[in-house]
Amino acid sequence: MSAPGADPLGANPLAADTAMMRVAIEAAGAADPRDVPVGAVVFDADGRELARAANAREALGDPTAHAEVLALRRAAEVHGDGWRLENATLAVTLEPCTMCAGALVLARVGRLVFGAWEPKTGAVGSLWDVVRDRRLNHRPEVRGGVLEPECAALLDAFFRAQR
């Protein structure tokens, strides 16, 4: 047991989720001004940050450059255990799409924490539920709606400025 406050991502999983989401929000802030501000961060089992990324679809001209995919790639590079990210947590400011939900299942991510719901394209409960499909042999633990107002506000500000 660590002393209270010694480990910001410590024993209380709900507090840890909130702390991780704050990092994802920070990551979203690094998005190119042309890109929808979505941020993702991967943490190892001890709560250490492995990698973070912002959506860079416009910046990279890459349809697959969603924040989650970029963060998973970077995390696997630094993790030193091949491509598997078992016991890792991915925190992302927006409910993942089908591509990203598929990628995090393939990466064997242990836990997914997301912020805002995405009713139009969400694949973690809104439109599909890819990560909890019983036909798949790996199903991450999921918690959605963490710091939802802050995560949604990022997107609202972006789309308001686009008009």
Ligand SMILES: [Zn+2]
């Ligand atoms: Zn995606």
